[in-house]
Amino acid sequence: VSREWRQKARDYLSRLAIPRGSLGELLVLAEQLSGIRETLKPSVSKKAVVTMAGDHGVVREGVSAFPREVTPQMVNNFVLGGAAINVLAETAGARVVVVDMGVAADLGTLVKEGKILSYKIDHGTRNMARGPAMTREQARRAVESGIEIAGKLVREGVELLATGDMGIGNTTPSSAILAVLSGRPVRQVTGRGTGISDQALENKVRAIEKAIEVNRPDARDPVDVLAKVGGFEIGGIAGVILGAAYHRVPVLVDGFISTAGALLARALAPDSVEYMIAAHRSLEYGHQFMLEELGLSPLLNLNLRLGEGTGAALAMNIVEAAAQVMGKMLTFEDAGVDGPGG
Amino acid sequence: VSREWRQKARDYLSRLAIPRGSLGELLVLAEQLSGIRETLKPSVSKKAVVTMAGDHGVVREGVSAFPREVTPQMVNNFVLGGAAINVLAETAGARVVVVDMGVAADLGTLVKEGKILSYKIDHGTRNMARGPAMTREQARRAVESGIEIAGKLVREGVELLATGDMGIGNTTPSSAILAVLSGRPVRQVTGRGTGISDQALENKVRAIEKAIEVNRPDARDPVDVLAKVGGFEIGGIAGVILGAAYHRVPVLVDGFISTAGALLARALAPDSVEYMIAAHRSLEYGHQFMLEELGLSPLLNLNLRLGEGTGAALAMNIVEAAAQVMGKMLTFEDAGVDGPGG
Secondary structure: OOHHHHHHHHHHHOOEOOOOOOOHHHHHHHHHHHHHHOOOOOOOOOEEEEEEEEOOHHHHHOOOOOOOOHHHHHHHHHHHOOOHHHHHHHHHOEEEEEEEEEOOOOOHHHHHOOOOEEOOOOOOOOOOOOOOOOOHHHHHHHHHHHHHHHHHHHHOOOOEEEEEEEOOOOHHHHHHHHHHHHOOOHHHHOOOOOOOOHHHHHHHHHHHHHHHHHHOOOOOOHHHHHHHHOOHHHHHHHHHHHHHHHOOOOEEEOOHHHHHHHHHHHHHOHHHHHHEEEOEOOOOOOHHHHHHHHOOOOOEOOOOOOOOOHHHHHHHHHHHHHHHHHHHOOEHHHHOOOOOOO | OOHHHHHHHHHHHOOEOOOOOOOHHHHHHHHHHHHHHOOOOOOOOOEEEEEEEEOOHHHHHOOOOOOOOHHHHHHHHHHHOOOHHHHHHHHHOEEEEEEEEEOOOOOHHHHHOOOOEEOOOOOOOOOOOOOOOOOHHHHHHHHHHHHHHHHHHHHOOOOEEEEEEEOOOOHHHHHHHHHHHHOOOOHHHOOOOOOOOHHHHHHHHHHHHHHHHHHOOOOOOHHHHHHHHOOHHHHHHHHHHHHHHHOOOOEEEOOHHHHHHHHHHHHHOHHHHHHEEEOEOOOOOOHHHHHHHHOOOOOEOOOOOOOOOHHHHHHHHHHHHHHHHHHHOOEHHHHOOOOOOO
16 A cells, blocks of 8 residues: 555545545545555445355364255355345445355355356365364465456456355354454353354364364464364355455455454555455454454444354445545635634 | 344344354344335335534634634535535435535525525524523424424435534534533543634533523433523434434434434424434444443444544445345355355
8 A cells, every 4th residue: 555645535534625634434444545556536436245155174063053955055045145244245335245155055056147256265174173164275265366357357447345254153163263363262252143042152262272273273374264263154254354455455344254364364464454345343252353464544443243244344435535535625724714714 | 223133134134045143233224224114125215315504602712713704605515516415425326415404604605505405593593601591492393493404304215314513513413412411520421522622622611511501401301401501403304313313213323413313303302212223332432332322222333423424424324224124135045055054
């Protein structure tokens, strides 16, 4: 992100006909957008949410309230246009790109019909409580797939990317990634996901502790962490973020699962964090620790805990507003308004 | 607001293909919209922000960083389309209705050209530190004007109203109204507005204390409070909120000045609070106490402190999203998605 353009944006914003700083976070965002796009008129009108789907072998440990079949069923709901992400992306004027990163079902028909993209790595990860969730090679491929998808979308003209996820059980690897990368105790970073019982929460904490014990992921090696305790869609999300940064496009990071991907992206390329915009603070307890690790302040705090990219879609309007503030407002001088007196 | 329709909405929302409650505040809002509009498909697509402008005699006490001339200059900026409220309302798909409630300048040309509405009560209020800001009759007229404007807009098809303000010095009467209605100490509810110096803050606290001492507003009589320590645009905002409630249209309440109007509206008609949606938490310190008095949770927290209706315009997209969630999402049954298991 260009420091020079950030400074130019700051100077320009200080001349707008408003009390200094009175548009708060919109000004912070506007400056970030200018730094990323290297212009005083950043455009974010072409928008896409990339919703990455994958399944998780660890569901066998009884960590989720929903059966695994819900992952392909929800992919189908995305295609029907009846899911929350469809509705919220439409309101935001964004397209939804659904990607099969590793759903444990045959989605070939939807792929052939052009309804979803397939970067399927396998039919779900293996149970991380008993061994690595995937091979190192598969972890690499997951990240590379995300980078490729981001590149494809940017070439198609997308100016604002957002990440989303679908995968029954995927708060479990997300908590595991957070525990490993932050060094926090598993219990502190493990929450109720879709709303699990006390028993399932105990199973979940134990499954993550076992996964870390059995696999000994190396916190200094993000590909190792992803391979041992991650998920295909989480690797894909990390890749989308890296691709956005590479192509100098801002990327809205959704909730808990997406921010686990963001932690991996930052570990792989520290500068990528400057391209991230934290969309919201999830109700999932550990999310605050992820945001803290990344040093990001979320735009929204609406007690969401759904995923799919819903929080990111909701926040798109605020990013758009920030771009419009840069592009369309008049300065004190142009508007003929007196500044503050002595 | 219909309890029956709230309950119907709650039942319907519990069947959507998402983990129960996982869309957080959107579900709360969706239920409120259904209760207000008495339908499961509430529409809020036609939107208007009413930005009320007025001047304040109390600026003579040295309470503001900006000269009084800025009020008409900013009205002119609204007409030019270069102010923050123009840009943010456009992003939200809302029109901006600018109303001269009592600007201390001749805006007749703008009125004749149809660029602003005139409900001008006087050329600014009188200095409340020395006597009542306006007569009781003027206070009534201010509120009635707002009710009339809301009615007019609803008849034109507006489905979502929002309030906004412009008036150099108007955080001073807003703090005064809060102090009187909440019983809190003046110093606790008085902030730096557009960013005033320590000296101006002292002047402001003293001016409010004097205004309350000299006028002895009766906290049980909201018209008396408005007349003695209020402002024309604040009365107008109270009226817009009452008009929205009367016509069963939801109304987004902007920041500190608008919420002072909301406090008066609630005091005049307690049920009006059920039609209010708090748009955001302003950086102006006393705003939190206003929200607390009203029992409202703000949708956004973006460190805004500009007014004009900017926070309300930004929050419109979230209200729209809530309406779309009600209107367009599929249920577990319709989408063929399994619910949570036993």
